[in-house]
Amino acid sequence: MKAVTITENNEIEVKQREAPQASVGEVLVKVQAAGMNNADVMQKIGGYPAPVDASADIPGLEFAGDIVELGPQTERFSLGDHVMGLVSGGAQAEIIAVNERFLMSMPDSLSWQEAGSFPEAFITAHDALATKGNLRPGERVLITGAAGAVGVAAIQIAKVIGAQVVASVRNPDTREKTKKLGADEAIAPDEMQDYGLYDVIIELIGAADFEANIDALRYGGRIVCIGFMSGAEANVDISKLAFKQAAIYGTSLRKRPKEDKAIAIRAVEKEILPFVENKEVIVPLYATYPLDDGKKAYDEYNQKGKFGQIVLVNE
Structure with missing residues (x-):
């Protein structure tokens, strides 16, 4: 699979990487869109290392995509479901393995790009x-x-x-x-x-x-x-x-205990997603880049006047 990768020299390159496998409680998601955040930029420059349970060099804390494989002991979703998720890293790639606790069903009111920029x-x-x-x-x-x-x-x-x-x-x-x-x-x-x-x-x-x-x-x-x-x-x-x-x-989502992170996700599902479904809450986007242009997206992330989210998409 292709993935945005942080090199040893703190540069961004899009490289071929081995696709992950779904373990117990996990599903494989084909990533359609992945949002960019300050944490990604700080990780790139060496100021915010990934937690031990996350990819050390593939950034990305949020994504939207469709489920392509169900791992053992999963029960919340089905093959083909459109989901959006919150992870500790690794989302800026073509495929991600994620525990189903950290996924939400994607509202029909959102595009892939909007959904990929929602969770974090x-x-x-x-x-x-x-x-x-x-x-x-x-x-x-x-x-x-x-x-x-x-x-x-x-x-x-x-x-x-x-x-x-x-x-x-x-x-x-x-x-x-x-x-x-x-x-x-x-x-x-x-x-x-x-x-x-x-x-x-x-x-x-x-x-x-x-x-x-x-x-x-x-x-x-x-x-x-x-x-x-x-x-x-x-x-x-x-x-x-x-x-x-x-x-x-x-407050920080990335390094908090997994159970606490799951609780925060369930709270948004209950209290905010209904407003998203009714389009009373929207996800403003600033710019969209193909995953292959990951380096350009990082170079342009801190533009003055940026309003809303930058998102990477798999084409």
Whole structure:
């Protein structure tokens, strides 16, 4: 099979690799589309090694495709079913073996490209907002880096919950796009305190604005840290957290225990997929590349003004 591969020199090449086999509880999926995420780019440059149970050099955390083989002791799906899945790596290939616990049925409302870009972003956003952040109807949430894949997912999920959404986006051209997606306000990062206070802050950028985040929290507020592209170390005045009865949480899907990951998937199946099926929640795409152009996709991943997801497709 063909697969996007990270070389020893931290470059991207599309190579022929041996196709995986389905073991107990697993199915083989012919991958039609696989989303790209910040974690893939960080793995490429050596900043985010794959877990021990994932491919060390084939990136890709999410995909959509059709089941072509059922392994022993599988019962949730049938041959030919269209599914989308969340894995710890290896999705940017033609075939993937995955435990059926980490699959969801693909809604008819989504294209292959949209479905391949759904799992990582939307499960991450839902986990951050609903599970860690405990966002409630009527509360005010700030989403930093709101133009990326997790950001656009978080905007929509926060609106499903019934919250007031403030989207922080550096590029002026993409701010209006976040409002069309449901954000009540779209602001520049340096305006965040002008539009506070916030019950929940979803931090997708990193440590750069962390002190300002704490200042902008309402009493009892929660910060949920997901991204750290701007840095992972911050000076925190813990007295401010104490006085505000505030809390800081971190969340990551890739390295969490498998059972916890399966629970997060089931929660999205129950609480978000019905809105996807009704097209009340959509999956914005920025660009689509053939798998053979994987190197080009990685080279162009961090373009300014990117809104939504980049996806690789098998042609």
